[in-house]
Amino acid sequence: MQQIRATFDRLRHQRRKALIPFVMGGDPSLASTPSMLLALQDAGADLIEVGIPFSDPLADGPIIQAASARALAAGATPARVLAAVAAARPRLTVPVVALSYWNPVAQFEGQPGLEALRAFVRGARRSGLSGVIVPDLPVEESFAFRRIAGREQVAMILLAAPTSPAARLRMIARASSGFVYYVSVTGTTGIRRALPPHLVDGVRQLKLLTTQPVCVGFGISTPAQAAMIARVADGVIVGSAVIRAMAQGTTTSRKISNAAQCVARLRKAL
């Protein structure tokens, strides 16, 4: 949590915006995940989002769905993804946050109810993760998880959407820690040629309601789109474009360098 705060404080000082790539833990393999994270850091990532795969990723479009399926086939489990992050941690200087759907987290290590959450959050902290994002856990249902995460100093990053009315935005901004994740489109993750015209207004409105950093994700794929959003937001999250670039590689090392090149191109635009 402190590491996320420190990162945004530093970026603000440097008048820079955060570049936040997303990759799926265990894709293409669990063994490659530590080098993938390090490559993204070297390519200019300020913070990294690592996915914990789920069989039914409701908020994801085809590219991330496929990455989830590949990671599950490669044997990824929540604990193994945490272990992969822990393996890279000694050489990582940027904060890493985990993105997972609710069910794998709530079943962590086969434990029931709150025990699973406690074990997951503790495991995340020990692996050197700074925060968690759970796209199917709205603020109303997040109370217990937030309390547990808060105690362990793990940030619980909540999502805000273009369809969220002002009262909800305020509630989300207040409950979120680390930063607020603004969903740029009404839709799932994926690559979009054009971003919605009201996006800039939406981010501005949210910025007026909170002093926390606001990062924007979903649908952003090109350096030009990233640059446009960076004018209003504190950070840009890019998932599907990085994963598509990665998946086009034929060997593991090509996959990693493809993802890193995609991040480097985005970095130049920010």
Place this chain on the structure above:
Amino acid sequence: MIRRQTLPDRSGHFGPFGGKFVPETVMAALTELEREYAAARRDPTFRRALRSLLRDYAGRPTPLYFAKRLSHRLGVNIYLKREDLLHTGAHKINNTLGQGLLAVRMGKQRLIAETGAGQHGVATATVAALFGLTCEVFMGEEDMQRQALNVVRMRLLGATVTPVTGGTKTLKDATSEAIRNWVTTVRTSHYCIGSVVGPHPYPMLVRDFQSVIGQEARRQILQKTGRLPDLLLACVGGGSNAIGLFHPFRHDRRVEMIGVEAGGSSLTPGHHAATLMKGRPGVLHGANSLLLQDRFGQVLPTESISAGLDYPGVGPEHAYYQLVKRARYVAVSDRRALQGAQLLARTEGILPALEPAHAIGYLAQAAWRLRRGAPIIVGLSGRGDKDVQTLARHLHAADPRHV
């Protein structure tokens, strides 16, 4: 025992189950739906419109038929609640008429639905045509093959049927895809969920629309026999026909309730859809309920001869009924369901859908525990036209002289 308070609570929970676990993008739409539904259920115009559609368009009330030959065979008095006689052939139309009226009230121009057996898809396509809305139905590729007749019906009604090729290619993945589409089109589209599943307020709303089954059945059995039944029996996929029958009897403590799940080919993981028997608490498709899942919280594949029961989740109200022991849940195998379909066809001249054939398949086992002549109501949720090919194939395989 269930307390006399109304369930779910304000946040949509049935005890530990229920709630809202969906992407933030659709949270506002759920709030709007809650608000509109609360207003509609108090609005006499809405209620009158729904009542008259249920009567003149759908064909309610449905008969409560005393199945004499079947009763004689099994030694208990069996009454069939004939939802199979409704327009479009199943109980699903009760719910889609209600949600269709709500969608019109909210000014939505488009309906989205998921479907397994195709009955909910047909019912949604039907009300879309009736109200002049566009309609897109998501259906797993495997289900499109085994329920080809219903695919044709939906297309004839003007709906777009979108094949879902991901995952298990059945109802679970069709539901995920419908939710993704809803996340994308939420401002103009109403997601017409087909069972008592999904995020609040759907489990409550669908239950209310389906409760007409139990309300009529309760009145009818009292009229016919002067007493309440000993047992209610209904199949459970998501659980809407079962909750529709059970809910109006929930305070009648002497009335036993049994939900019948799909036992598939065997009760080993991956080969059945018996969520209440074999599931653990978990979140899928917007609600916390019971779920067939592995140790890591990944959803398990399911298997059932009936596409409408082939689902790894179940409505949160059923999970709650089981927890507080108000209802019991059992599983019936594919083979016994096929025997059930045949039994009802031969004894009563009624060909049931494969879903309620599971409930028929359990009758013999339910009967031996009860005293002779005990009255039982079986929810006959739909008719078997859609399943004729599946029945022919399996019965032929069992006995080539057969069909």
